[in-house]
Every structure is written in structure tokens, then in C-alpha cells.
Amino acid sequence: MRLSIGPIQYFWERARVLEFYEKAAQSAAEIIYLGEVICSKRRLIRNDDWIAIGNELRQEGKEVVLSTLTLLEAASEASSLKHLCENNEFMLEANDIAAIQLLSAAGKEFVTGPAINIYNHGSLKLLAAKGMKRWVLPVELGLETLKELQEQRPEGVQTEVFALGRLPLAYSARCYTARSHNLPKDDCRFKCLDYPDGRLLKTQEAQDFLALNGIQTQSALTHQALDRLTELEALGVDVLRISPQFTHTMSIIEIFNAARQGADLEPLINELESLLPFGSCNGYLLKQPGMDYDPAYAA
Secondary structure (H helix, E strand, O other): OEEEEOOOOOOOOHHHHHHHHHHHOOOOOOEEEEOOOOOOOOOOOOHHHHHHHHHHHHHOOOEEEEEOOOOOOOHHHHHHHHHHHOOOOOEEEEOOHHHHHHHHHOOOOEEEOOOOOOOOHHHHHHHHHOOEEEEEOOOOOOHHHHHHHHHOOOOOOEEEEEEEEEEEEEEOOOOHHHHOOOOOHHHOOOHHHHOOOOEEEEOOOOOEEEEEEOOEEEEEEEEEOHHHHHHHHHOOOOEEEEOOOOOOHHHHHHHHHHHHOOOOHHHHHHHHHOOOOOOEEOHHHHOOOOOOOOOOOOO
């Protein structure tokens, strides 16, 4: 299995992003996704900048994929998407049906991100006919459904699984980070910069529950599939995706790299747990509530 670094879901300072990809270029990940997937107001790095970063990563031997916005809300965003789809440098990850339509009409191959609802063989077959070369299993689906879909996966289509990261649960036209500061979305003052891993929400019982990331709602706990690596490999998964967090991402990639090379999983899982902000969850993989964690090994 190959490793991928998913697009950065948060709003980081430009220097931090550039530093991150300098390190990613030397990492064990073979595939790197680039681009803004949450909010078009995050303009510290623009489409042309992503392409320039992609060219540098490609020189280091990385497969580069440009990711599109997950929720289009304005004509300007549609125009930016069209411009991105017209690039002939890199394949795109379509996170919205509009991107799929543009890429298919242009005869271009693409990847579908976890926000694209692929729940059955018919969807896989339809999108493969339109040019899909790799798909990411929606995060709410589990190993049982993955097995069923893999059994009838179209020839030439790769499967990628969201293997580590806060779960992207929902998207809204409203910016909840701005709202949490009593600010309107159009005058958000870029509050997302203050929360490089999202703004944590707790229940009334003080349990870590959700994270606000602009228009996106995430899980507070970090989903991880490391201890199900053997099962994923047996199911024919081609790529494991690591979603970046503000710290320790490169160390996490090294842990997954050691695991896929046959290192003992139990100590790696214990090491991984120490690098996650608020602990693990894997419930969706096992047909349980998503915030549950059922370890394959005792911590």
C-alpha cells in the first residue's frame, strides 16, 4: 500500500504551509494532495502557488494531486474551480459534483474525495466511466461495506482509505468558527488562523465532542485505522491517507511507513496515540458510533 498526505483542512500561515511541504517532500508518502478544500476566503496560497508547490514536489518523485473545494457557494468559486480544472499539470481530486462534471466533460481523469457519496457498485461503475481513477472511501463507511465494494470494483480504479485524521463530518454555508466569535461570515477576520487544528467543542459533561473548522464540522477525536492495517491490506486497499494535523504529521507518516513494512503494530499504535491531540476513534470502520474506539491491541 502507498501512503498519501491529504490536503490541509485548516487555515495555516503561508510560511507554515511552505515549511510543511518542504518536509513532506522528504517523507515516505508517495502521494501528496494540495489545495484549499474548505473556504475560498483562505487566500494566503492561491491556485498558481499550489501548482508551483506541486512542481517542486514532483521533482522529488511525489505523485501530486490538486484538491478542489468541497462546497461551492459563489460564482467566483465556480470560476476558480473551472480554472483549476483547466490545468494540465496535475490530476485533480474532485470534492464536489461540479468538479466531476467539468473534468468528465474535458475528458480528464480524476480522484474522488471522501465527500463524494459513493455507497454502492453502481456509483463506482458510473464514475469510473466518467474518468475516475481512484476513489476515497467515505469516512462513515466501514470495513464490511468496503469489502462489498472491493469485490466489484471496476478494473483500473484504485481505492484509498482515510486512515488518520479528524473526521470531516459536515459542511455548511454558515461559518461556525466566525459564529462562535459573534462575527458574520463576510467579516470573519480570519479567525480560523487562531485554531490551526480547529476550535474544540465539549459537551456539557466536558467530553471532547467536535471541532469547528470554518464551514466544516469535524470530530474532536482523531480517526485512525493503523490497527486495522492487516484487514485493509487483505481487502486490496491501494492507498492510506494521512490528513495533516498542526504537529507531528511527519512522525505519524513514519509510523504508518514502519507498519506497512512489517514492524510490530502494537508499539506503533501506542506511539501513535501519544501524538494525537485528544485520542483515537475508529467506530465507523466497525459499524459502531463514530466516536467509539475499539482497539485491536491493548494500549
